[in-house]
Amino acid sequence: MSDSNGDVQALNPEALQRLVLVGVNHRGLDAGLRARFFDEEPDQAILLESLRRANCAEGLVIATCERLEFAVLARPGQSVAAELLQLIADFARIEPTALAGKSYCFTGAEALRHLFAVAASLDSVVVGEPQILGQVKLCYRSTVSAGLSGPVIDAAMQAAFGAAKRIRSETPIGQQAGSMTLVATQVAEDLHGRFDVLTLLWLGLGEMGEMLCSDFRLAGVERLLVMHGSTARAEATARRLACNFAPLEDLDHHLAEADIVISDSSSGRFSLDAEQIEAALRQRRRRPMLVIDAGVPSDIEPSAAGLEGAFVYDLDDLERLAKTQSGGRAAANAMAWAVLEEELERFCRAQAARTATPSLVALRSHFEAVRKAVLDGGADDAEEATRLLVNKLLHDPSEVLRKTAAEDLKSGEDMEASLRKLFALRPEDGKAETKKEDE
Numbered sequence: 001m002s003d004s005n006g007d008v009q010a011l012n013p014e015a016l017q018r019l020v021l022v023g024v025n026h027r028g029l030d031a032g033l034r035a036r037f038f039d040e041e042p043d044q045a046i047l048l049e050s051l052r053r054a055n056c057a058e059g060l061v062i063a064t065c066e067r068l069e070f071a072v073l074a075r076p077g078q079s080v081a082a083e084l085l086q087l088i089a090d091f092a093r094i095e096p097t098a099l100a101g102k103s104y105c106f107t108g109a110e111a112l113r114h115l116f117a118v119a120a121s122l123d124s125v126v127v128g129e130p131q132i133l134g135q136v137k138l139c140y141r142s143t144v145s146a147g148l149s150g151p152v153i154d155a156a157m158q159a160a161f162g163a164a165k166r167i168r169s170e171t172p173i174g175q176q177a178g179s180m181t182l183v184a185t186q187v188a189e190d191l192h193g194r195f196d197v198l199t200l201l202w203l204g205l206g207e208m209g210e211m212l213c214s215d216f217r218l219a220g221v222e223r224l225l226v227m228h229g230s231t232a233r234a235e236a237t238a239r240r241l242a243c244n245f246a247p248l249e250d251l252d253h254h255l256a257e258a259d260i261v262i263s264d265s266s267s268g269r270f271s272l273d274a275e276q277i278e279a280a281l282r283q284r285r286r287r288p289m290l291v292i293d294a295g296v297p298s299d300i301e302p303s304a305a306g307l308e309g310a311f312v313y314d315l316d317d318l319e320r321l322a323k324t325q326s327g328g329r330a331a332a333n334a335m336a337w338a339v340l341e342e343e344l345e346r347f348c349r350a351q352a353a354r355t356a357t358p359s360l361v362a363l364r365s366h367f368e369a370v371r372k373a374v375l376d377g378g379a380d381d382a383e384e385a386t387r388l389l390v391n392k393l394l395h396d397p398s399e400v401l402r403k404t405a406a407e408d409l410k411s412g413e414d415m416e417a418s419l420r421k422l423f424a425l426r427p428e429d430g431k432a433e434t435k436k437e438d439e
Contacts (some may be wrong), residue, residue, distance in 0.1 A: 024099060025068075026266060047061045048143065056078065059153070119161055120168075159347040173332045180315065187290065187313065198221050199258050202224065204294075204295065260292070277304045374392060
């Protein structure tokens, strides 16, 4: 997708304005639309091919279980936001109007900032979750393999990955999600004791649920069963995690066997109601059941918390328990965003500096040509040669400065100020010589 003639080699200001990102995520969609976008594993090949048809200079697809985004470098004069929104709507087989107020579009520096935030998990449903960086890297690699990326996207994503790594190593943001899962395993241990005899049921297959399942398995839980409205997605997840799956129609049967239940479907309706949990507890003869409501919004009917034998925790409960360990979400977020802004500024400055390189190379070549011409002219001694060299080097700049000042005094003053800055001239430099000329 990138131009063969090297359309953009650095993220100069003009190129930055052509960076466009359009997307939807889990938080901005209602339950019906979330199901259309995120109930099935996204087909990267289809998304990449649809982006190819947009014919942008460069492109990137980010498709996870909580977001679908197209980031592109538009060609000069190309308007792409509406076309990218159409691609997103086509993926869900809906009209773009159905996404009014539910999608987002960023351009320029805001698009760049958003890419940094996504990679660093600062835009996730659960801020600080570790999986998102790996998912974004996979999406980027797929885009590169498809030949859709290019110098600008490549540079932006490498900088985003570097920022994410620094945020995770220098701030406690990653501990927010990690400490919550640690608290969950501690609660389970207090409730059940041994982990190796427990059965864990995971409903919804969201990212927070996967983090919790991962920590429970590390703690010793051996029996994990996944369930989802899409049996195909449940089967694919079970294959990836080397565990069992079952159709959602068998929920009541498996619920009674579960010692730990994690639900994170975030469907906007209760995945489990109090009646279902009560029936399962009766079959279990009131053996305790730890129920973790990881949905945003909630998955578990609130009245279930009052049932005998049901120990229901939502993300707020886990966060409150974890706060003394993690130091508080607000402070961690502030630290993470401060690092992100610092890395973003560093990247933009570095890219801007790169845009000056061709001019500096040309200037050096020009100086060298003038030097060679002076030497070839047969100057008799060093003093004469250097005097001629200085005169020749200053001739064109002097003429341009005088002409500019004569035509537009303000432009002439700006050019003189730039000249003094480029050559580190002091305010008093040149005044004595100017006075002599005036006299």
